[in-house]
Amino acid sequence: MPDTLGFDTLLADDGLFARLLGTTRTGRHRRPLHGPDLPVVILVGGPGMGKGRLLRCIREEFGPYVPTAQIDCGSSVHRARAAQNPATRTEATEALRELALQLHAWQGPGGAVATPRLYAGLVAVASGGEPGGAESLAEVQRHEGLLPPGSFWRGVLKKAVKGYLSALGGLVAGQATVPFTTAVLDELFARVSPEGNTALEECYGAYPGAGGQPKLGLHTLAGDFRQDGATREQAEGFLFRALRHDVEAAYGGAHGWLLRTGRPALLLDRADCALGRHLLKPVLEDREAGRHDRTLVVATARREDGGRFLHGPGRSGLAADGAQPWNPGEGGLPRWSRPPGGVPGLAPLARGTLLVRMPVLTPEQQRDETARTRNPGQRPDNSGPMRIDAGVHRLSAGRPSVVVQLARATGALRSPRSHWELLDAPIRPPHETHGDGRSDRPVADVLLDELIDDHLPEELPPEYRGVWLDVLSHLSVAHGTECAQLLMDERKAAEHRDEHLSAYQIAELLADSGWPGCPRHFIGDLGLRHLLLRRLYRLERGGGAWRRDHELLWRHYRAIPGDAPDDLFGSAVAHGLHHRLAAGDERAADAVVDHLDRTVATRDTAQWAAELLGVAEAPFLAEDRDDRRATALGRITPPGDVRRRRIARVLHAVRLCEDRMHTADPEVAGALRRHLHHLGDESSHGTEVLVRLAGDWEARAAAGQPLKPCVCTQHLR
Template identity: 55%
Template structure:
């Protein structure tokens, strides 16, 4: 995947990133966007939209020009290091050490950034364990030695502190060791600090809650709070992040910084909507809300469109959050909303939400052509079919487009009819590396995408006992619609488990993972649903799991009774017919629709037809086009044959896993007009028998008029390649 795919407007010389940082990727100066009060820039988008790739682009292109640190908050390395010494480390202190080391080691204009304030706070925390032996505490402080650049006024402190501590032990009269060690450590730091260094510590830790302007008191209180845990530890960790931000600001304000440093530094936090990311973002947002401004450009990623529930759990409306898309043209004129009450202002006030761009049709075509490279081009009809399939399955998500492009570039599709969605998903991705450098085996592209989109980053709040079968749960739910439908499947799938997830919780976890919600489909993304549908069919030999799930749902809705109301399908009978159509074919469905044609209003009947026909066809011969043309013998009278043709034409248009022939719009219009004629005859007969005011006349006449309008509207939508019943899953389809 090319690094900048879809990011041209964000990374350009006049784009958002260059204006935030004040430097272009080539090093030219740019006018800074915003004043001293900076927003946290939150890149939002679901799986496969390129959030992490964009951060890596920023680090690779702008990192040589401005001090830049990058952390993936989903990685477990910092947590594992913290668990080794939980009383003197935490995941936050470990990641702050990692971030600071990147600034210290930076070698661009102005050189590395010294972090004496952060060092002092981390050293106090490292020395605060009351149960650890002295040698271990000295080693803990020693781990921080890499944060001290050569020539710093901190160099040599550790050795002197160890001597002071040994001397102090000779006069020890109490049983507590933590106080003496911290005293010795901090006394050594202050004794060796220059006048400038002492002032830096006073201005920073003198502001710690309860310090009263005394930095030694502040550092000791910070260490005590860290040991206390809970909310007190959270306050201490948040203050350490403030110390780092003050160190960075100081590097720009001193004489050397003013002469050599241009622009602003960057902190890039991937997967920042997780626990670790929230513990870094929240104190920064709170600090800036209280007026503790700094010049650090924080760019973070979140999967939920609202930026993450931690921003809104107090009930604030996330629609008020400043939002920008790269295609909007002018850069966002962000400013903090006025009139907030300190300590009670919602966190979203300090956030600029940037929605990740999806690839346009032209960008998708360019990427597919690039991936094909020097390979022979297929004939035009096959090429257009590949483009159409990739567009429909991907929804413009860059990861989808690139993976499908890699697979289809190496595949051979002899005819457009053989280039179905299932054939595209079966194409093999050549062995190589993914976008993070990890090896990828030669596998079907559907298997690669399922692993990348679902398997690698599980929902944070998914209980550990459910992690092993999360993918299987979603696989079964690929045939579900509303929560009632999903709950029926969930109960059966988890029948042998003592700990169970209900469908409501699964829906919430999917939303937290960044997948869209569609009122008509439980799995609210068409591409993901296709991936899971394919996996369900292959879960057991001969599609047994696929057929069993549909049979289970048929039984459930049969038990409710065909006339039972259904929010999505009008009646439970129509919902049952949908699952019958998907698994067992169309003959019984045609009979059902013929039987209800005169007992429903035309609007209700058309709504049932659309809902029933929104079914995937997999694992069976596709004779829908022949059935739509009336080329297959169908038992029954003229009405049933007309309805059978219409059902298959609608099914082709809605499912669209095979190429949509140019004649389908005409095939759609024909049966609808014929059915309109049937209703017109019924209306005429009713007038003769009952008079113009007779029962059923108006209903039949209204139905005839509606079907004529449907013939025009549905045919026009099919000509524009649009779904007949648009929903969240299919809003990207059409006009191509």
């Protein structure tokens, strides 16, 4: 996959990031956007949208010209390093240290970015162990890599360490000594130049309680770091401010003004996890309070609103919180400005954010990527029962990583009958080095690994981490949360557990993972739902698990008396028939026709048609016994009188038109129109509605549009 796939407008010379960074990918100057009050830019989009890939592109394309550093806040590496010495390290300090090391190694215009302020803070924290402790000494020496060779700061600390070791060597057993922190800071401030003292004063003199005295500020910071909770968080947040002070200083003076260009960038991937939230909060608070800097902070988050932590308690919506979304597909550039009236410390963090929605691939880009991955000169075979381009589009909704994997899978296809065959096509998993084909897997399984297993919700209980994919597979047959809760109750009873995740909790976890919601489907993404449906059907031979889940829901809704109303299907009986039809009961289609035949003349025609659409949307996987098309086209004669036969043909035509795993069939669409016209000839009841629906449904079906649109099919065009 080309690294820049789908990002051309964002990375262009006059695109968003050239204007935010003040330079193009070739180092030419561009007038910077949004200054001096910079927003934190958050790239928002669910799994497979390419957020991390875009950060890599920014670093690789613009990094040669502006200082750039990148970390993955969701990686376990920072947590593992912090665990080696929890008294003087946390995930936040390890992440800041990694950013500083990358800036120290940067070799673009103006050279490496020194980080003496962060260094001083980390040394104060690292030297806060017990007097004479070897760990404290080792921790201090560990940070020497943050300073360039021959720097003033390195000499000061070396002398401080040497003096402290001499003092320790002359101690009498049992005699106390000053803490290592005191010795180091005393030496530092005894030798620091007036310029260096000013730098520390501007930074650590502003630490809460320091009263403008940098030495006291560093002492207090080190003491706060040894506390728990908010006190430690305050110290960590201030260390991030110190790093930004260092970056700002690198642009000051004659050297920085003459040699450096644009704005520096800190890139935080998966910033909606705990570490990322921990780093973003002090930046947003500082800028809300008017402490501005020129560092562009670009983060990623899965939720469309950037994450719940950005919004005040009880708030909902983006505009009310001050968050300003921007969609690259709308063209132009975002006109961000901080909303007026915020109170520092009380205003929602979202006020300081620009939420950039990750772009989906256009149908043309999807076709080009599909063609690129096939053999040279070989175009997708769109002459068979299934148009390959249409299958990639329907299943991916333009998600770049899904498009890429499905495009790879098309190389194994010639004339597939349905999109299910596309999901079965084998591909080599990403990063797999074997070329003998033994490690090839169905593209559907590879996608589930990428989209679900590699992106487990942060708040998912440990006992669910190994079965999360199983849980979602079962819930793929559910519609509203009521359906989903019935399935979860069945799981709870089968496992004999007192506690279990509710469907409402799972819906929140899915939203936190960046998956869209749909009022008509519990799994609100069409492609993901079909990946899970396929997996559920194959969990047991013959679709046993699939059938049991649908039969459970059928029994529940069948037990509801009369024609009780149902928000999604019109009536509980229609809801139950949907699941019976999906379960594959041999008599299911006849039962649906019987219900529709009984109600066509007595029920409001628009309501009757809505129930028909709800029932007929039932997914169909048993393609080895698919007689829907033959029935719809009149090649098989259903039992019963004329009206019942017409209703049966309408039902099967609608089933095919609503089957998202098959390409539009104009012949079936035309047959649907004829059958509805004939049904309207039976009596005057609802004739006008049926004639109108006949024309509308035929047009939609012929164009591959759903007869009853919903959120998860809105990408179909």
